[in-house]
Amino acid sequence: MSQASSSAYNTQRNRYYNPVTRIQSLIQNLDAELITLCRQCSLPKNIGSNGNSPFSSLLSQQQLQTGNINNISTTQSRISSQPLSTLTLAPDAHRRQLRSTYRTRVIDAYRNRKIFTVFGNYHTVRRALVRRGWLEKLPAGRHAKLQTMSEEALLEHARRGNDYEAVVLSKMINNFPSFFIWQSKAQRDLFSEVKPYRNRVRRSHFLDFSTKVGLVGCAEQERWFREDGVCGMSYPRFYRLGPNSMEDRAAFIEDYHQTQARSLLRYVKEHRPAEMADPEHGEVLSFTLEFALNKVKTMIRQKEHYSLDDARTKMPTEMIENQSFMGQSSKVLHSHAKFKVSEKVMTEYARLSAQYLDQIEALRLDYRWDGSRNLWILKPGYQSRGIGIVMRSSLDDILQWTSNNQNRKYIVQKYIERPYLIYRTKFDIRQYMLLTISDSQVTIWTYRDCYLRFSSQEFTLDDLRESIHLTNNSVQKRYKNKLNRDSRLPKHNMWSLEQFKGHLRQVGAPDNTWTKIYNGIKQNLVAVVLASLDETELVPNAFELYGCDFMLDERYNPILIEINSTPDLSASTEVTARICPLVLKDCIRVVLDVPRNPLATTGLFERAFQVNHNVNKELNGTRPLELNGTQMKLCETLPKARPNPRSRLLRKIFNNVRATTSRKLGKDKSKTVTTPQTTKLIVGKVGSPKLSRASWNLDGKVGLNSKTRENLALQYTAPK
Ligand SMILES: Nc1ncnc2c1ncn2[C@@H]1O[C@H](COP(=O)(O)OP(=O)(O)OP(=O)(O)O)[C@@H](O)[C@H]1O
Structure with a gap:
């Protein structure tokens, strides 16, 4: 800057x-x-x-x-x-009196666990704590000059509320731990033994959703927690392209090729046949269109589970066809080359393209955000503030860029080519989420207020500069607003939620549009947190405030872009000057007031989801997980075949085995848990139920699992 x-x-x-x-x-x-x-x-x-x-x-x-x-x-x-x-x-006596008063305050603060330390300029947090009777233990850098003064000298100048008083009190509590710590993510966690309220929740970096790489990890886990209307992530698909991500790399290349096919169909759908067809001088053969149509058709069949060709190894001829398709389609998409077909044939291709696109987009909602450019955004895995972000559309460029920057662990993400725009300008929504952990519960809180951040230039895909495409404030504050922008856009590039709601009314969006957006945002955040919970350190009293960025698609569906664990809370515009201090105040309400009084006001934070994590704790110990369910009547459903020599033989086998297995089980009774109505399985690890032995008890009878049955049948019936 x-x-x-x-x-x-x-x-x-x-x-x-x-x-x-x-x-x-x-x-x-x-x-x-x-x-x-x-x-x-x-x-x-x-x-x-x-x-x-x-x-x-x-x-x-x-x-x-x-x-x-x-x-x-x-x-x-x-x-x-x-x-x-x-x-x-102040006379000496007054100083003595002051010291004694301060000492009493210090002892009281320690007894009531009301000593805090705030690193950084979070004055709203400081004030909120002081108002609740907490004493501040200052970090070394705060009032550094005064901190070098002796206690005597400080007492001499100490007056109610001044810096000398703050420093002298801080010196007096220096040997006590802090019970509330607001610190940076990189800082060491001090005083863990007293379980302070700490604004940091630690988790393994694979699932740390506040990094790009961790968010990819959560997106992979999220499907296990997906529940309609409660939790589910909606994000542009992404892949890790770091040095050890060969699988992701292969998957990305396949996705890139598929996206190219859909991009061509969208291009054909969005242009008039007469514009694209030139039977005499057209450069691109109809093969290119047929290839794209076939590829999308296969994708539809795979999504509908008709075809499992996905796993099939590609034949060399297919690879050559693919190469040729990529070259020809790029000519159309980037240079508007024409097809060597008649207008009539082109019209038919356009009809098929529209039909296939509609079908695949109904199966994969995120494909609706793609346009016809096959654009991707590359982000360094562990950086923020837009640093190192670039946009590319050529596969070679993308792979080259990531291999040139291996140490930055790039991820590649599908660029949203068709976002919801306001006055032809791109924006994103900054939403706050708070995570709190108590002895038994993890609670996800979402904030009912938020704000919008606009780009300083109008949106276009013909120019890929960051000033147009990256809407985060850390990037946009470097640019002046383009003069040709719509005058209804805010000069400081931010809108409050109320302004956005006003806009939605003005453009005739349905009445409940914001409610739907907000619910979608909540579902995304709940899904991310649940996906990361297995690898989160559930330290009581830990909490973390996140700034979460969302974009909207053309149907007002929120799309999760990223989650920041140290959101910018400075008063950079009149919009943030209003909302940021409120968020911090409400955050302290939730963190400090709610544990003491569950009915305490939480400001604009509302509970979006709560998980009882004690259940998991028990399971990590010696107690096994019990899965309760309705018993499957396996034996009764066996087909009643006419007795023939073979089935008689099988029945004999079953009879023989029943006796021996029940004898075996009898010895091991203590380990088998059953009730007349339910079958309980013993599991080794949460979420991965395993039968501990090959047989189990059903209504007092002993049954065999299918594999054992099959092995025994083979053993008895195989020709000797
Ligand atoms: N897949 C995407 N499609 C379209 N735009 C995107 C996409 N990903 C990111 N952006 C744009 O780029 C901006 C920066 O992206 P992102 O937030 O992931 O980067 P960052 O470096 O973590 O930024 P910050 O730390 O400031 O939030 C977003 O605010 C958004 O405008």
Whole structure:
């Protein structure tokens, strides 16, 4: 980011920064400095006989509360006229008294587990904790100069609420642990032994959904948790292209070829036959279209489970055909080359293309987001703020780019070519999610408010620059808004939820559109968290606030783009200046107030889902998982065949085996768990039920599983 744009950004940011607290603290610090100066110059020490500070009296209480600081300069001019003789120093006795008061506060804070540490400029969090009677243990870098002063010196200047008081209190609680820690993700987890409220939930990097690679992992697991209307992810398909991802690489190449076929059909569907056909000079043979139609037809059959050709190894001729198809179709898609067919034939191809596309898109909803460019977005696996993101459409370019940047563990994701646009401009939705963990439960909270972030330029697929396609604020703040943009778009590129709802009404979207979008967002987030839960450290009192980015498709369906574990909560525009402090305040309500009082207000956070994780804990110990279900009547459903010599032989086999197996089972009774109505299986690992032996008990009878039965039958009937 250039220096100029950075300073412009800071100025803009300061416009929304509430300065009152800062002024209060500055004034109190000035008091203390003045007293020290007086001492050095041997001036009379009786500053403010009433104990009030000389500077703080300059700002009325009302000014401080309302934040009206416009006439501050007039009050400042009174400083010089204030006689120093009215200023006093705190006497020794007062200092002693202060120390004892502070000590009591410190002991109380420790007893009530009310000591906190906040790393970074999260003043809203600090204020929310102080308001709840917590004491701050300062990180080393905060008020660094004051932290080098002795306790005596600090006590001398300490006044209610000033920095000296904060530092002296912090020094006094230095040896106590913090019971609330707001820290960065990379920082070491201090004081784990006291189970503090900590804004970090740790999980294995395979399923850490706040990284791109982890989100791919969650997307792979998500299918086991999918439940209509409750949880399910909707995301552009992606593949890992790091050095050890050969399987993903092969899958991506196959997907790329399939996408090319669908892209060609979409191209044909969206153009007039007369534009595309040229029976005399056309460069592209009809074979290309037939190849694409066949490929999509096979995909439809595979999706409908008619064909299992997927796993079949490709014949060399097919590979050559594929190569030729890729070359020819690229000519159409990128250079608008014409087909060597008549208009009439082209019309028929267009009809078939539309039909096949509709069929495949009904089976795979995410294919609707694809256009006719076969565009992909490449993202470094563990980076953020748009760093290293590029867009490519050629397969060779994509593979080349990832092998040139192997250490950045790139993932490739299908680019959404047909997003929902507002006034021809791309946007995404920033939604907040909070995860809290208690002794027994994991709760997913979603925020009922959110905001939109617009791109600074109009959307087009003819230009792949980040200023058009990456809507995150960290990228867009580097660019000026394009002059030809629709004037109804916000200058600072953000809309509140209310503004978006207004827009939906204006464009005639159905009344419940936002409710549907929000429900879709919730389902995505629940699915991601559930998918990652197996590899999440369920530490009681841990919590984490996430900034989740969604786009919308043309039918207002939310599409999950990414989840940030350290969302930007700075007041960069008037929209974020309103929502970010509220999110933090409500986050503290959920984290601190709800455990003490389940009915406490949670602001705009609402419980989206709750999981009882104690169940899993028990299973990790010695207790086996019991699966309860209705018994399958296996023996009764055997076909009643006419007795023939062979079936008589089989019955003999069964009779023989029953006796021996029941004898065996009898010895091992303690390990078999059955009830008359249910069959309970012993499982080795959660989620992977295994029968511990080859036979089991049904209604008091002993049955065999099919494999054992088959083996025995073979043994007895095979020719000797
Ligand atoms: N598959 C996609 N299709 C279309 N646009 C996308 C896609 N993936 C990302 N984008 C756009 O690129 C932007 C940045 O993507 P993403 O959030 O994944 O990157 P990031 O580096 O993690 O950014 P940040 O950390 O700032 O959120 C998104 O805000 C979105 O506008």
